[in-house]
Amino acid sequence: DAGITQSPRHKVTETGTPVTLRCHQTENHRYMYWYRQDPGHGLRLIHYSYGVKDTDKGEVSDGYSVSRSKTEDFLLTLESATSSQTSVYFCAIRPGTAGYTFGSGTRLTVV
Amino acid sequence: GQQLNQSPQSMFIQEGEDVSMNCTSSSIFNTWLWYKQDPGEGPVLLIALYKAGELTSNGRLTAQFGITRKDSFLNISASIPSDVGIYFCAGPPYTGTASKLTFGTGTRLQVTL
Numbered sequence: 001d002a003g004i005t006q007s008p009r010h011k012v013t014e015t016g017t018p019v020t021l022r023c024h025q026t027e028n029h030r031y032m033y034w035y036r037q038d039p040g041h042g043l044r045l046i047h048y049s050y051g052v053k054d055t056d057k058g059e060v061s062d063g064y065s066v067s068r069s070k071t072e073d074f075l076l077t078l079e080s081a082t083s084s085q086t087s088v089y090f091c092a093i094r095p096g097t098a099g100y101t102f103g104s105g106t107r108l109t110v111v
Numbered sequence: 112g113q114q115l116n117q118s119p120q121s122m123f124i125q126e127g128e129d130v131s132m133n134c135t136s137s138s139i140f141n142t143w144l145w146y147k148q149d150p151g152e153g154p155v156l157l158i159a160l161y162k163a164g165e166l167t168s169n170g171r172l173t174a175q176f177g178i179t180r181k182d183s184f185l186n187i188s189a190s191i192p193s194d195v196g197i198y199f200c201a202g203p204p205y206t207g208t209a210s211k212l213t214f215g216t217g218t219r220l221q222v223t224l
Contacts, residue, residue: 031210035214042117042199042214042217043199043214045211045212048210048211050210058211090154098159099144099146099156099201100212101156102153103153105151105152105153
């Protein structure tokens with residue numbers, strides 16, 4: 001087991017409400033990532049973190065913010081959820097040089 | 112942003128058949144990774160390639176790092192039902208930081224008995 005968990009696994013929320021997704025790792029890795037997965041687009045990077053309080057934007061960061069106050073936790077916040085943010089969200093860690101380890105995902109539906 | 116194109120987008124094959132899929136980029140990559148995603152789960156790393164021309168196997172899976180460094184190929188021999196899933200290629204572009212991966216759009220594989 002890679003030691004990465006996402007919560008919640010499923011969430012339904014209303015348009016305009018704030019939503020926070022949590023990613024927790026037990027392995028003390030420096031890099032953590034948030035991706036979204038949509039049909040026809042594969043996985044697209046939203047934000048990533050290279051250390052506590054160190055974050056940067058990915059290619060689809062509009063409407064999202066992140067925070068990392070502890071090594072083990074990386075939070076993704078949708079400030080005001082929109083229907084276009086309905087997606088499956090994956091968190092990942094980078095254990096070494098050979099790619100990432102992903103969590104099991106959070107399926108978010110904005111109605 | 113950087114685009115990785117995978118083909119085919121989806122495929123139905125019969126159990127026992129061999130499968131080939133590929134991934135192409137408009138720019139050079141210095142590492143190619145292949146992931147598989149089972150339904151309801153996150154992607155899992157299958158194979159990593161680090162040098163142009165490299166051929167690497169993992170059981171019935173074989174992947175190659177294209178000589179131009181702009182493409183990669185994945186072959187699955189003698190497919191079985193548990194091969195069902197989505198296969199993604201990924202890599203850090205040559206000009207980008209190794210800490211950020213770009214993913215392809217995926218090839219969905221379905222196996223019939």
